[in-house]
Amino acid sequence: MSLLGPVPLPQAFFLPTGSGQRFCLFHPPQGDVQRGGVLYLHPFAEELNGTRRVVAQQARALAQAGYGVLQIDLLGCGDSEGDFADATWQAWLQDALLAHRWLQEHARGPLWLWGLRAGALLATALASELADPCHLLLWQPAIRGQQQLQQFLRLHTASQWLGNGNASGPPPAHLLDKGQSVDIAGYTLTPTLAQGLAAARLQPPQKPPGRLVWLELSAQAEPMLTPASVQHLALWRDAGWAVSALALTGPLFWQTVAHDEAPALLQATLDTLHGAGAQGKTP
Known part of the structure; x- marks a missing residue:
């Protein structure tokens, strides 16, 4: 799946909630085939700012591939109303639920919850709250x-x-x-x-299992999934989830404000969502 080609600018809007408005970006699906909706949940604190560039590139690539992608700045984060001191984990979960509801009305097809770092914890918490099954795309997920x-x-x-x-x-x-x-x-x-x-814990939701795409980055030339990840992924497989797990060489872009590029991560995301990804290297 190519990452090249023009993609229309995302639609920026404020999503009203019971505690102010949340800034959102929606990348409409392109092409004749709509492959589903993707709700992105960002990482914790300053990691949000360090990851914006790579996330924006991935969101555009997903839209080009036929997915409708919704990004939301949670309460007290980014361009949303409120201060970080106002935030609670439960309030963030409510924001995610409202974003999911909006996405359901604007994108057809299977639902993917995409979480980065602590956003992965929120994604699995949201999956447990939803009535319908969903799939999970987790980048460098925090397990605990x-x-x-x-x-x-x-x-x-x-x-x-x-x-x-x-x-x-x-x-x-x-x-x-x-x-x-x-x-x-x-x-x-x-x-x-x-x-x-x-x-918060990264646990398989108690509902019909879906697909789990788990992607990690490493500075090593021959990356491997961490032992903790390998052990944790066994729990998801035992719960019936179809797991695609991969370790890739790339920059740890959530740790810096530099404008890093992670083309291998972007391509692997597209490949695995389309079922083309292989099982990742494990120790």
Whole structure:
């Protein structure tokens, strides 16, 4: 499936919710065949900004292939209303439910939930809430929300060392446990959001299984799925999901604000959604 060719500009709009409006981009499906709808759920905090370029490229490529793709900035994120301090995991799930409802009315065919990093946790949570079966496209998925939270909290310590040459004061995890919000890398993290993220797990929804496309990037010349991923994917296979898992060489673009390109990831996504992907290399 080629990534080349002109694609119309996405439709930008604000989706009304009970707590303000959410900024959305809809990429209408191109061509005569509509292959389905794809709802994209972005990663946590600053990772959203670092991933916009690659995600936009993938959304355009999917639209060109016949998918209707909806991107939403969740409460307090990106160009949506509200502050990050207003966000909760449950509020984000409600945003995702409203976005799904909108997509159902504007795209025909099978539903794919596409999540990146912590967005994968939200995608599987949404899948569990939906009445109908769906498929999952997961990029570099976080398996446990607690691990994602710990990675974010480490930014606080790193910034202290870089700014002052030492780390002082109570650790952010201690403040959160005491019911206090913490400011990390320009984001105010509340105990409520931290608890919701920490409790999130990447689990097969209790419903008829669909397809799971699991894609990871590595800087290694001969990438392999991580042992944790291999072990976790066995749970999905045991639950009846048709799993396509692949490790690819490419930039870890969610870790930087550089304008990285990930052509192998984009092509693999198209190939696997069309059933052409092979099982990924495993240790």
